[in-house]
Amino acid sequence: MNSKYDFMENIGLNENLSLQEIPDIDLYMDQVIQLFENNFKETRRAEGEKILTKTMINNYAKAKVFFPIKNKKYTKRHLILLSLIYQLKGSLSINEIKGILDPLNERIIKDDLSIDWLYETFLKQADKNAGIFTESxxxxxxxxxxxxxxxxxxxxxxxxxxxxxxxxxxxxxxxxYKRAAESLAAKIESSRTGKEK
Known part of the structure; x- marks a missing residue:
């Protein structure tokens, strides 16, 4: 890459948690934090900045942004949701994230839905987005x-x-991009509240 674009090398364009990196066994909170620290380290703005903390996870749980955990352990589906939350939190508020993830959480609870396919689709699009972003x-x-x-x-x-x-x-x-994401999140929330009436 041309030295003119060297700032692009340190922004973690392709940093994501792949499905292969998510263990099939349930993890305790400290293990979840370590997994995220290892996989998203290139996205830090400053040395020592935390990617995910116990407080963050507890706040997401209290806000019901993801479905409840059992026995203090996080499943593969929790880790997928936490990865999506990590991607969304830079542009959307916790309430907006909750609004767009509520239907997914409900389906997971009700149907025990596997969301691997949804996450894999996101990862493929994220990879394409990185290429489009670089060119742009x-x-x-x-x-x-x-x-x-x-x-x-x-x-x-x-x-x-x-x-x-x-x-x-x-x-x-x-x-x-942030305003576009907020507008679409509001549309999801609006259509959802319309169905509940």
């Missing part, structure tokens, strides 16, 4: 470079201006 960022950075070419009179600050605009552009794009 590179194209955006190239466009910024070209756009700034005519305006860069002070070469000393040229790199700074380019990076500043790249950060602003990425943050804007992030907000657009």
């Amino acid at each position: 960022v590179e194209a955006s950075m190239n466009e910024l470079t070209e756009s700034l070419g005519a305006f860069q009179r002070d070469e000393e600050d040229a790199e700074y201006y380019e990076e500043l605009l790249a950060v602003a552009s990425l943050a804007h794009m992030s907000q657009l």
Whole structure:
């Protein structure tokens, strides 16, 4: 990768918990935390930042974001849900996450539903998303470079201006995706509450 895009190397684009990495045996909370720490370490913003803590898991349980555990152990389905929650929590509130996961949790409880296929579909799409994202960022950075070419009179600050605009552009794009996710989550919640009436 071009040094211009070296910041992309440290953001954990392909960090996910694969189905093969999820044990078939039930895990205690400390084991769950260790599994997440090992698999999502590249997504940390700072050294020492925790990926998942006991407090987080307890808060998810209290908010009923995932179905209840038994005997203080987390099943494979719990781990899949926790992985999805980890992906969602950067864009959605706990209440929004609960709203979109409630129907899935209900089906799991009622039907003892296996959700491996759903999670595998998510992982495949996440992999595609990483490729699309990389291409999009590179194209955006190239466009910024070209756009700034005519305006860069002070070469000393040229790199700074380019990076500043790249950060602003990425943050804007992030907000657009976040708003789209929030809108779709609200639609799921709305259709669900409509059915309950």
